[in-house]
Amino acid sequence: MIPIIPGILPFGLIMGSVAVNANLSNLQTTGLNTVIFAGASQLASVDLLSQSASSIIIILTGIIINMRFVLYSAAFAPILKNTSFLTKSIAAYLLTDQSYAVSVSKDSEFSSNNERVAFFFGNSICMAIAWHGSVILGVLFGNFAPDSLSLDFAVPLSFIALTIPTLKSKAHVSVALCSLILSCALFHIPFNLGLLITGTISIALAVYMTRRKNE
Amino acid sequence: MNNSYFWITIIPLGIGTFLIRASMIYLSNKFTISDRLKEIFTFIPAAILPALVAPMVFFHPGESTFLMYKERVFALIIALVFAFKYRSILVTILCGLASLYLLKLI
Numbered sequence: 268m269i270p271i272i273p274g275i276l277p278f279g280l281i282m283g284s285v286a287v288n289a290n291l292s293n294l295q296t297t298g299l300n301t302v303i304f305a306g307a308s309q310l311a312s313v314d315l316l317s318q319s320a321s322s323i324i325i326i327l328t329g330i331i332i333n334m335r336f337v338l339y340s341a342a343f344a345p346i347l348k349n350t351s352f353l354t355k356s357i358a359a360y361l362l363t364d365q366s367y368a369v370s371v372s373k374d375s376e377f378s379s380n381n382e383r384v385a386f387f388f389g390n391s392i393c394m395a396i397a398w399h400g401s402v403i404l405g406v407l408f409g410n411f412a413p414d415s416l417s418l419d420f421a422v423p424l425s426f427i428a429l430t431i432p433t434l435k436s437k438a439h440v441s442v443a444l445c446s447l448i449l450s451c452a453l454f455h456i457p458f459n460l461g462l463l464i465t466g467t468i469s470i471a472l473a474v475y476m477t478r479r480k481n482e
Numbered sequence: 483m484n485n486s487y488f489w490i491t492i493i494p495l496g497i498g499t500f501l502i503r504a505s506m507i508y509l510s511n512k513f514t515i516s517d518r519l520k521e522i523f524t525f526i527p528a529a530i531l532p533a534l535v536a537p538m539v540f541f542h543p544g545e546s547t548f549l550m551y552k553e554r555v556f557a558l559i560i561a562l563v564f565a566f567k568y569r570s571i572l573v574t575i576l577c578g579l580a581s582l583y584l585l586k587l588i
Contacts, residue, residue, distance in 0.1 A: 277572045290483050298489070302496030311534050312495065316483060322491040329495040331530050336503045337515070338523050344510030359504035420554060420582055421575050423535040424561050428574035430535075431565040433527045443528040450533035451540055462533050469529035470522070477521050 275365060275394065276401045278306045281421045283405020284412060285310060288419060289317040293406065300402050304395070305363065307429060308332040310422050320459040328459075331466050339367040346383045358387065363398075366391035438476040445469050548588045557582040 286296040291313070303309050308329040315325045339362050347355050369390045370383070377383045412418055434440050446469040453461030506515070539558050544551030561578030568574070 273570070273572050277575050281575070291488070292483070295483060295485075295488050295492075299492055302492055303499055304496075305499055307531070308495070308499065312491065314534070314538070316488065316491065319487075322487070322494075325491050326495045326498065328530070328534075330498045330502070331526065333499045333502050335523055335526050336499070337505055338520060340503055340506035341510065341515050344506045347507055348510065355507050356504060359507050360500060362503045417579065417582055419538075420557070421579060423538040423554075423558065424575045424578035425571055426531045426535050427558065427562060428565050428569075428571040430527050430531045431562070431574075432569050433524060435524070439525060439528050442525050443532050446529050446532040447536050450536040454537055454541055462530075465533040466530045469533070470525065473522055473525035473529060477518055477525075 272397055275306075275397045277421075278425055279398055279401025280405035280408060281418065281425060282306060282309055282313075283402040283407070284409025284418050285313055285405075285422060286402075287406055287409030289313050296402065296406060297399075300399060303329070304360065304398070305329075305333055305336075306398070307426065310425065314422060315459060318459065324459045324463060327463055328466070331470075335364075336362055339364075342367065342371065343387070346380050346387070349380070350384065354384070358384075358391075361388070361391035361395060363391065363394055366394050369394075438473070441476065442469050442473050445472050546586055546588060549585060553582060553585040553588075556585055 282300070283296065286299070291299070299309055299312070303312070311332060312325050312329055315328065340359065343358060343362065347358055350358075366387065370387050373386060374383070377386065409418070430443060434443060446465055449465040449468060450461060453464055455461075456464070506513070535558070539554045540552075542554045544553050546553040549556060557578055560581040561574050564577040565574040
């Protein structure tokens with residue numbers, strides 16, 4: 268558990284201070300953290316909310332960012348198969364990049380599914396506490412940090428830090444470049460529609476590239 | 483921030499995110515995910531995150547006249563190098579912010 272804190276802490280601090288800069292009330296920040304509970308999509312939402320983007324665009328963007336949870340959900344499905352609906356629902360809510368990564372890395376150390384479920388709940392509850400705690404620290408920090416610290420620049424920085432490790436092949440790099448170039452070209456399309464068009468075309472490119480490779 | 487705009491956006495996104503997380507846990511008996519679909523999912527961060535980064539960096543009204551108001555572009559390139567080398571969120575953010583502060587001094 269301890270090794271993942273350095274990954275969460277800066278993310279939470281930025282989330283908190285960006286929320287203050289976007290004039291979110293403490294209740295809104297807490298609500299955002301509790302209702303969505305997924306860092307990257309929260310940062311994207313706050314950025315778009317502060318540009319007064321349309322709700323539909325913000326929701327669709329967040330959904331695209333969070334589509335990766337389908338994979339984690341599939342990974343935990345066999346482990347949670349014989350648990351109650353309530354246990355399944357709480358486990359689903361607690362699924363994050365970090366809790367998935369930690370559980371997968373320890374998977375070979377468990378002898379039964381009960382142990383896996385117990386470990387998952389232990390590590391994801393720690394993760395949730397670390398997340399909420401670091402966002403509260405970020406809100407406190409954001410309240411007195413001067414604008415000259417340019418903390419808003421930490422948002423694109425954290426996004427590239429999240430993207431770089433996923434670029435595992437030339438095809439991934441091509442999709443990232445496609446996304447970068449298209450989003451610049453389509454920047455002036457109103458209502459942040461360029462973002463959705465870019466996301467759709469980039470994913471279509473990924474679909475095309477994976478088909479070529481499998482043939 | 484305007485309360486109704488905020489919650490009308492955040493609550494559906496929260497519900498949608500929960501349903502994505504619960505999808506396979508609830509339905510694993512009925513569906514399986516093909517390897518190809520799994521592979522496509524690995525492209526999602528590359529497809530959407532750069533599109534969020536670009537406007538924040540390339541279209542930011544900068545301060546440095548020397549760098550043609552594009553100091554954030556240069557700081558991002560430096561941070562990219564560190565992100566490739568160290569693969570750490572903390573290192574990338576600290577190096578990126580430090581580069582920005584230094585570039586603003588030019």
